[in-house]
Amino acid sequence: MLAVLLTALFMAALDVFIVNVAAPTIGSDLHASGADLQLVVAGYAITYSVLLITGARLGDRVGHGRVHLAGLALFTAASLACGLAQGSTELIVFRLVQGAGAALMIPQVLSLIQRTFTGEARARALGAYSAVLAVGAAAGQVVGGVLVSADLFGTGWRPVFLVNVPVGVFLLVLGRRVLPPGRGAEAERARDLDLPGLVLLGAAVSLLTVPLVLGQEEDWPLWSWLSLATAVVLFAVFCGYESRLARRGGAPLIALRVLRHPGIGLAVFRILAVMSVNAGFLFALTLHVQGGLGYSALRAGLSFAPTAVVFGAVSLTWRKWPAAWQRALTPAGFALTAVSAAVVGLAFRDGGDGGALLYVGYAGVGVGLALAFSPTLTGALATVRPEDAADASGLLATVVQLGQLIGVAAFGTLFLNRLESLGALRAYTSAEAFSVCAWALAGTAAVGAVSGLVLRRR
Template identity: 60%
Template sequence: MAQITLSAPAARPPVRLGRLLTIVLVGQFMAVLDVSVVNVAAPTIRTDLHASGAGLQLVIAGYTIAYAVLLITGARLGDRLGHRAAFQAGLAVFTAASLACGLAGGTGALIGFRFVQGAGAALLVPQVMSLIQRNFAGAARARALSVYGAVLAGGTVVGQVAGGLVVSADLFGTGWRPVFLVNVPIGVVLLAAGARTLPGDRGEQGRGLDLPGLVSLSAATLLFVVPLVLGHEENWPLWGWLMLGGGVVVFALFVAAQRRASSPLVPGRVAGAPGMRSGLVTIFLCMCTFSGFLFGLALHLQGGLGYSPLRAGLYFIPGAGGFALSSLNWRRVPARWHRPMTPAGLVVAGIGYLGLAVFASGGAGLEVAMGLAGLGLGAAFCPLLVVALTHVAVTDAADASGLLAMTNQLGQVVGVATFGTLFLSVAPPTGHALTVTCVALAGAAAVGACCALPPLRRRG
């Protein structure tokens, strides 16, 4: 299939583009950070609000469930309403919900506000990639996507470190509440800056909303995500397996309906663009291993080695640093090596996972292995995004960004559910559990490397 030439965006002063990228990526950073920051604060929340185990799980998972379920819907709303308007609306909802979470007086209220916060993030996040796709071209777009990839990894790790810092500081005796309240001043500043800086657009007014597609895909995602998030805590009850089966059926109905829809939610030209299908599978596996390794290692550091939340969070810095180093510098490699970087990066990440298995007892070896895993994932993920979006027209940016964002988020949920369950199912000590889990992570990384090979063969 011939490459679709993307029209160059209207010329803007470089400072304006820099401000645009800063605004949208800080918004993205907050949304990613709130997935992990609550994990560290969970024990304090449980004590303060007298939350049950199930209630605490919903406080943590409610955000992820709403976020994953509504991402595609958020992308299409951005396409209909305009990406600036959708970004600002999602940011406003996220900021207001963060304030409500920080002031919540009970577990039920906090759970409800976490769902609202996740819905705001689901409206905000797809617009980030759409605004990058529409306003940057060529090397500038590749640079922007590299920073985007670094923000995804950094937000997850910084969430764990920041959560430990904030809870340990216990500012004015507020305990866990600043974990949410810190989003409020940042969100207000971003809203004001976005109103002045983000370019206005009217979206794609001629395209239908495809309500049946939105409903069926959201239902399928919900049926799939809820048992994965809550299944292990509930000892995998029958309702969880029924929901998973129902999710498969509803998703099959969604796919069949999309083929007949006049304005499908996921156009065939987007899903079938060269590099997109293999890119989606590889991104899914990348994020599965990434989230699985973060989850298992966090449990091992705190539960097995007895580290405090802050010390455990600091251990993740080499992984984040490695990811940032490779994701921000991969373009320095000659262009002919950009496509091979994805499978090669996943191989390096797999070697890092095996290193974690060897050095599970801690020390410098563990930190080196984490840095190697992060370095490989960054080298794989960012070139993969560029390849997946190369053949997508600017007018399809919203659909592509929603699809990629949902794949990214589902990969994280599935990674925690599968590799987290594997870790928790292996008999103590946790060092042995981490070893088994990391060997499985290395295997998944190898599968991802194989999935990234088709574009190489097509190019040759």
């Protein structure tokens, strides 16, 4: 069961970033504008993040196995549609649908882990979850580069989506055998879906992310600032509505008792920080090595292999490290990420390929992000009550996606703004733009290191 769930998780995490290295090929093949390509990349994450909590709630009501399989079927069908799309508009729409399928299937992974495993077995399963989640994000760039460069049967970028189809069909067949077929005991106390809260949150997230994604392309017009301001207002309205609903005895989209659970609030901040740095680093680095240095999709994708490999290794082994180290892992991970991001920026500063120092920085980023993310997620969920598993998993999975979306939008915009101010795209101008971005990434990680010093309330 765990293998089926984690393979589906890997596909969903992979698809957040697999399009990055395929974007230039998609643009030339479909004659897509820069704004279209940004929506192709971000559309998946928008619906994914907005619908995650509702997906978790549906699992409680209908059955986690059933909802996971339904989401997997939708994700697989949307992947096929993306691979066959004939225009950029079609591709954007199908990416939105693909994100909705991921939002249905992924919250069930954490919920089933929480309800199936106990004690040390649960901690190991959560460690594997953390490793698969972040390795999928890094591996997306590698797999995307390999598939685009292979140009299988002259299909160019299409295999980055079509690769999900046979895997999805296999998981559907196997999942019907190994996943819980019906509703569990939690179905009797399942709560309403809070559709008004979903609409408010969806509108707020959309109004926040769309201008962040498209603002740079459109030279930050008035509508982008009005949209950001409206998003802040809607977030406030959403919080007020959720509080009133909870006081009336209703079922808010985000249960307040979960937010008050020891460690959850701090974990939300840490995960938001680490995933923003992770996504921003990968996205800005992709822009630099493909645009500035002229790397092929394959070479660009393979550049991320050291980060992915060490992230996975550390995520799977950190619990075996000495007990005396455990409390220091999160701040140490953030601090190592900050130093390593700065090292990568320095390695590229002269417009060259970075040399051996670059790979030291890559590995350091992978180790640091793993130490910042995996202990945080495991610690936050290890003591959550089973009846709160769906809400906690939906909340933290949403934070993961929002962090990735904000990282791509914020650090991508910083890179592009700096590059535009320097004039024509050249290796040295791209290197300077990435160096500025690398220092911003290092600063964000440093803030995470400070937050890691705050002891989790027991």
